[in-house]
Amino acid sequence: MDFLLEPWPWFIGGPLIALSLFLYFYFGQNFGASTNFETLCTMAGAGKVSDYFKKDWKQRDFALLFVMGLIIGGFISAYFLVPNPAIDLNPTTVEELTDIGFSNVGETYFPAEIFSDDVVFSLKGFLILILSGVLIGFGTRYAGGCTSGHAITGLSSLQFPSLLAVIGFFIGGIIATWFIIPIIF
């Protein structure tokens, strides 16, 4: 039981993610997550606005079941499997975030400064999340994949476009964390 309740170290994560990729391919499908944003557009009726979304979403029932599993797994984890959400952060990280006004840094998975209810329902907090979401949806579809599809599937199958995409991910992530976060907080 202890193993289920303690945080898992990084060297468990890599092999188990690779196992998930393996099973996804073994079950006959291409591993990835971000195509689902398009599928959800199609299901919401986006095909009426643009031919791009005129696709048969029922052919992606496997991916929608995977997404349902992600949601169920998230609730199971949140309610039963993460009794101690503290993150063992580098003291430099804690100090830096505290300096720009974050409180209780690393005590839970998600900082209250972005994820608490009163922040989410403020204009600034809402805009931070919705615009991040738009960047994630737009960027992954333009680039043709996300962390699963490009960084893991693409890099491991030695595809050059995925290397370029991962370089892009880091350019964006570095701009966000080094420059944008200190400005908006």
Place this chain on the structure above:
Amino acid sequence: MVYNPNYILGMKNIKFLFLGIFFAIVLSKTQAISWYRFYEMFKFQSFHMFGIIGGAVVISMIFMQLFKKGIIKDNNGNKIVPKQKKKGFIRTVLGGTFFGLGWGISGACAAPIFVILGFKLMPALILLVGAILGAFFYGLLSKKLPN
């Protein structure tokens, strides 16, 4: 019929539901959905996420070689061939940069958004609506964007 559990459990692809649950638990337990973990990754202040992603890539490479040589086939006996990614310097680097910006600020990439719904329902819903809108904007503009 859809509401009959036997109907759902009898579906050919139901295994993907269980795979999704497993994947979500792996991401949650290894803290790979935590905002802080991605912040420290992009600031190069911790090895944790590099270890997870790097480890996943290295082990997946071995699987990919076994797929390529046909040593492991899928459960229908077909050869496993990963889809070829779309080529194009601008689309991959610029699209990747947009995604990286959203990921760096919100600490969420595509799969974790769905997992975070269980932890932080409202913020994750807003992220998800944003991501669906973003994919919609991409679809509208896809023919006009440089490759």
